[in-house]
Amino acid sequence: MTAFRAIVLEHFRRPHNRGPLEHATGHAEGANALCGDRIRIQVRVANGVVEAAGFTADACAVCIASASVLTVYVRGLSLGAARGVDAAWVYGALDGEPPRGRLKCALLPLETLHRAVADAVAHAP
Amino acid sequence: MATGGLFHPIDPLVAGEPAVALATLISATGSTSKKIGAKMIVGQSGRLLGGVTIGGCVDAQVIEAADALVASGGRRVLSIALDDDEAREIGLTCGGTVEVLLEAVPLNGGASPVLNAHRTASEALARDEAAVIVTPVDGAAAALVVTEGGMRVGTLGDLASDDAAAAIAADVLTGASRTETVSGRRLYFDRHAPPTTLVIVGAGQIAMSLTRMARELELRSIVIDGRERYATAERFPDADEVLVGMPSELVARVANGRRVAAILVAHDYKYELPALRHLLRVPVGYIGMLGSRKRGEAVRALLRDEGFSPEEIARIHTPIGLDLGGKSPPEVALSILAEIVAVRCGKRA
Numbered sequence: 001m002t003a004f005r006a007i008v009l010e011h012f013r014r015p016h017n018r019g020p021l022e023h024a025t026g027h028a029e030g031a032n033a034l035c036g037d038r039i040r041i042q043v044r045v046a047n048g049v050v051e052a053a054g055f056t057a058d059a060c061a062v063c064i065a066s067a068s069v070l071t072v073y074v075r076g077l078s079l080g081a082a083r084g085v086d087a088a089w090v091y092g093a094l095d096g097e098p099p100r101g102r103l104k105c106a107l108l109p110l111e112t113l114h115r116a117v118a119d120a121v122a123h124a125p
Numbered sequence: 126m127a128t129g130g131l132f133h134p135i136d137p138l139v140a141g142e143p144a145v146a147l148a149t150l151i152s153a154t155g156s157t158s159k160k161i162g163a164k165m166i167v168g169q170s171g172r173l174l175g176g177v178t179i180g181g182c183v184d185a186q187v188i189e190a191a192d193a194l195v196a197s198g199g200r201r202v203l204s205i206a207l208d209d210d211e212a213r214e215i216g217l218t219c220g221g222t223v224e225v226l227l228e229a230v231p232l233n234g235g236a237s238p239v240l241n242a243h244r245t246a247s248e249a250l251a252r253d254e255a256a257v258i259v260t261p262v263d264g265a266a267a268a269l270v271v272t273e274g275g276m277r278v279g280t281l282g283d284l285a286s287d288d289a290a291a292a293i294a295a296d297v298l299t300g301a302s303r304t305e306t307v308s309g310r311r312l313y314f315d316r317h318a319p320p321t322t323l324v325i326v327g328a329g330q331i332a333m334s335l336t337r338m339a340r341e342l343e344l345r346s347i348v349i350d351g352r353e354r355y356a357t358a359e360r361f362p363d364a365d366e367v368l369v370g371m372p373s374e375l376v377a378r379v380a381n382g383r384r385v386a387a388i389l390v391a392h393d394y395k396y397e398l399p400a401l402r403h404l405l406r407v408p409v410g411y412i413g414m415l416g417s418r419k420r421g422e423a424v425r426a427l428l429r430d431e432g433f434s435p436e437e438i439a440r441i442h443t444p445i446g447l448d449l450g451g452k453s454p455p456e457v458a459l460s461i462l463a464e465i466v467a468v469r470c471g472k473r474a
Contacts, residue, residue, distance in 0.1 A: 013430070029371075031351060037395065038351040038371045058351060058372050058399045 004096030007011035010088050011065035016072045018064075021054030026120025037063045041071070041112045045120040050074045050082050053116070055109065062094075062102050067109035069093040074113065082117050085110065142168040144198075146191035147239065151202075151262065151313045152224040152304050152397025162302035162315055167191035170474050200228040200266055211452045224304075226262060226313060238279060242268035245278045246317045253382070255318040259296040262304060262311040275299055286310070318343050321410065321469065322365075324380040326372050326400050331415070334458035335388065336363040342462060344386075347377045351396065373399030378429035380404060386411035386465045388445070397424060405437040411468050413445035413461060442468075 021038055024042035030039050037059040046049045053071035070090065074082045090110055091097045098106045148165040149254050166174040167188055190203050220443040230239050244257045249256035254273040261267055261281060269287055270278045271294035280287055289307045297303065297314040304313050321344050325332045328350035336452045339346040347366040350356035356369045368375045373396070380387050380403070386405050389397050392415050404412050405428070414421065421443035428438050446460030447467065 013427075032352075033352060033354060036351040036355075036391075036393065040371065056371065056374075056395055060395045063395075 002096065004094055004098070007069075007093075007095050008061050008065040011068040012061035015064050015068040017052075017054045017068065018056070019054060020056065021052055024054070024120075026116045026117055026118070026123060028112050028115035029116070030108050032063075032108055035060070035105065037105055037108055039063065039067060039109055039112050041067065041109065041116040043074070043113070043116045043120050045079065045117065045124065048079050050077050050079070050117065053113065057109075059108070060102075060105050062098050062105040063108055065094060065118060066090055066106045070109050070113055074117075079117060079121065085113070130312065142170060142172070143233045144195050144229060146195040147228045147230050148187045148191055148203075149226045149228075149313070149315065150223055151226045151302075154221045154223075158354050160301070161304075165191070167195060169195050183223065187227070189357050190228055194227050194229050198229045198231075200226070202226055202262055212374065224262075226260070228260075238266045238268040242270050242279055245270040245272075245276075249273065249276070250317060250319050253319050253384075255298050255316065257297045258315040258317070259290045259294055260313050260315070262313050270293075271295065271298070281312070290314075310441045320386055321384050321386055321465070322347060322379075323465075324376060324385055324387045324409075325349065325364075325395055326376060326387070326389045327393070327415075328352065328357075328360065328367070329390060329392075329460075330454035331390045332388075333360060334455040335360070335390075335461065338363050338455075338458055338462055339363070342466075344462075347379050348381075372396045373403060376400045379402045380409055381407050383408050384467075385409040388427070388461060388465075389414040390445075390461075392416060396425060401428060401441065402431070405433055405440060411442065411465050412440050413442040413464065415445050415457075416443055418444055 002062055021042035021044060024084055025045050027040060027042040029040045038111060039057040039059055041055045043053045053074050055067040055071055057067055073093065074085065087107055087110065092108055094106065128169060146167045148167065150161055150163040153161065165187060166379060183336065186205055187203060194201065204222060206222050226430050227241050231237055237253065244260055246256040249272040252274065256270055256272045259269040259271065259281060267281050268279045269281050269290055271291050275290055277287065281290055286307065290312055291469065293305050294314055297316050302316045304311055323344055323346040325335055325346060326349045328348050332348055336346045336348060345365045346370065348356055348361050348364045349368045349372050351370065351372050353369050355418060356367050358367050361367050387409050389400055391397065397414055414424065425438050442464060446457060447463045449456065449460045451457065
């Protein structure tokens with residue numbers, strides 16, 4: 001088993017931050033139209049910092065694993081740093097690039113996270 | 126008649142009729158093509174709705190008697206043999222006899238125990254409660270309604286009869302319509318229950334066949350998918366609802382209660398596991414999942430790891446459907462619906 005597969009399966013079986021996030025200040029939903037992955041990411045932003053992130057998903061193992069590692073990583077990041085998380089970081093966290101047909105699965109949480117952060121900023125008091 | 130054989134004066138099929146005759150199949154011996162409780166409504170103008178048998182000469186006799194009754198008023202029981210000499214000779218009869226209760230029901234005012242009872246039962250159905258209408262087979266019209274929520278409305282004439290009938294009705298509520306003799310008096314217990322709802326996850330070919338067949342079986346159907354291009358009203362013209370969104374959240378919203386049959390035909394764990402996490406915690410009447418025995422065992426193992434009990438996991442029917450051998454989407458849909466009917470009727474599936 002490759003390291004990529006081992007990490008994906010571990011996060012799929014025991015995902016971090018799955019479930020509704022209390023006192024969220026921003027959220028976004030994303031979907032892969034053809035494969036049917038669906039995800040909602042919530043963030044709690046205060047004083048320019050992402051205090052917490054959580055996700056709810058009906059999605060494949062790659063998508064769940066990506067959401068799991070992302071929501072762990074962004075905790076405590078500044079808004080600028082959170083916006084700067086990119087595909088390369090996701091592939092690194094999963095210890096490899098997904099197969100070509102699964103790139104969208106891995107990147108859906110990233111794109112949704114960016115929109116959730118933007119939503120929190122837009123609704124900041 | 127999706128409401129289980131009930132009618133109402135505002136029903137367009139009986140609107141404008143001054144009176145109708147309500148014919149109900151109340152008992153049968155031998156083999157009949159319809160179940161006890163099957164109904165036919167005959168309007169004074171000759172209009173028909175429903176049927177008490179599969180048709181042919183039996184329904185013809187019922188219509189003839191109903192035509193006379195709707196003009197004269199009152200009620201009577203029609204006892205009809207299901208065969209005739211010629212049919213028996215060439216083996217083209219099922220055999221047996223049926224009893225049909227015929228009741229004239231005025232629709233343009235005036236007190237009618239039958240109409241009042243059906244109104245009460247309709248109100249119970251609107252509250253998602255089953256109801257049993259108890260009527261004497263012989264003698265003057267009377268009706269007692271017993272609902273799942275514990276209501277008793279109407280009377281059979283005296284408190285002792287009402288108490289005895291209510292006790293039997295409580296059993297009929299979870300079973301099937303039947304006749305019983307109580308203190309020497311034959312009573313018919315007519316069960317009306319809200320329809321079963323199919324909650325179908327996965328808007329593919331099998332789902333399309335399921336919704337078409339569900340219509341014929343008087344089952345409601347709700348189709349759920351996360352893919353907007355699949356879950357469309359155009360692809361599912363027979364579905365009562367087509368919902369797009371996070372499938373597990375939609376399932377949690379609509380799949381509650383024992384009159385729900387949840388059918389997972391997405392053949393994709395991304396939808397199945399989240400849906401099952403909800404379904405195994407609520408008392409839905411049926412849970413089926415498309416997939417091989419091996420795949421089903423893998424899903425069960427994952428759920429076991431998450432803490433679901435053996436009893437909860439045992440509720441999942443997978444491979445889904447009765448083993449009819451068919452492989453095409455309509456054939457698979459047929460096997461699924463056959464299993465749901467078997468489970469609902471308490472047969473081994």
